[in-house]
Amino acid sequence: MLKTIKQWLNAAADVAMPRLCPVCGQALDSDERWLCRKCLASLPRTRYEEVPFNTMEQHFAGKVPIERATAYFFYEKGSPYASILHDIKYHSTPRMGQWLTTRAVGDMAASHFFDNIDAVTAVPLHRSKLAQRGYNQSEYLARGIADALHIPYIEALKAIRPHATQTRKGAMERWQNIQGNYILHEKNASQLAGKHILLVDDVITTGSTLTVCATLLKSIPNTRISLFTLAAARLE
Numbered sequence: 586m587l588k589t590i591k592q593w594l595n596a597a598a599d600v601a602m603p604r605l606c607p608v609c610g611q612a613l614d615s616d617e618r619w620l621c622r623k624c625l626a627s628l629p630r631t632r633y634e635e636v637p638f639n640t641m642e643q644h645f646a647g648k649v650p651i652e653r654a655t656a657y658f659f660y661e662k663g664s665p666y667a668s669i670l671h672d673i674k675y676h677s678t679p680r681m682g683q684w685l686t687t688r689a690v691g692d693m694a695a696s697h698f699f700d701n702i703d704a705v706t707a708v709p710l711h712r713s714k715l716a717q718r719g720y721n722q723s724e725y726l727a728r729g730i731a732d733a734l735h736i737p738y739i740e741a742l743k744a745i746r747p748h749a750t751q752t753r754k755g756a757m758e759r760w761q762n763i764q765g766n767y768i769l770h771e772k773n774a775s776q777l778a779g780k781h782i783l784l785v786d787d788v789i790t791t792g793s794t795l796t797v798c799a800t801l802l803k804s805i806p807n808t809r810i811s812l813f814t815l816a817a818a819r820l821e
């Protein structure tokens with residue numbers, strides 16, 4: 586009975602102020618949480634986790650030793666699915682990201698990608714950005730995975746410099762520029778010795794940030810690192 590009333594109230598609220606699917610812009614049904622069924626069903630999945638030594642893993646070869654890497658879906662600038670990334674970052678809907686990564690764990694179960702992960706951490710945000718935005722979207726993504734797997738989320742890294750715009754820089758310059766942006770959160774990092782850590786970010790474009798952060802995590806004794814991003818640009 587209670588559930589029926591709640592459903593009725595949700596449906597009434599949707600009529601009064603319809604919630605919209607960020608991908609197609611259509612009004613959501615009361616039982617559709619963040620995306621409509623149709624857009625969720627046609628999410629452009631990378632399915633990297635199903636491929637041994639996939640494109641994303643090859644991207645890190647020779648840079649930092651990682652176990653596995655995957656991204657949930659592809660995005661391209663101007664693709665309707667890119668609005669998911671924009672919304673979780675700027676439109677105060679990080680919970681949509683958390684919901685999506687919880688779904689990702691279910692969707693990828695058959696691949697065993699998440700089977701041996703001990704703890705989840707996220708690419709941190711500098712406090713100036715945190716003050717501006719109010720939250721770190723990557724932390725929400727990481728927490729979605731940690732919750733689904735019933736393993737701890739641990740803040741293992743700190744951003745000590747705000748991230749500068751990288752677009753005009755070459756790969757080497759970009760790497761040197763990002764390298765000093767992050768440090769280990771010493772107290773928390775010590776809990777991660779000997780663990781298989783999943784490092785989470787919202788999107789992979791050049792992979793420089795993930796390389797720098799994974800390298801720091803590798804400096805904790807006997808760690809293994811896997812990478813997960815919500816989205817991936819098509820990697821060359």
Ligand SMILES: [Zn+2]
Nearest residue numbers: 606609621624
């Ligand atoms: Zn839709």
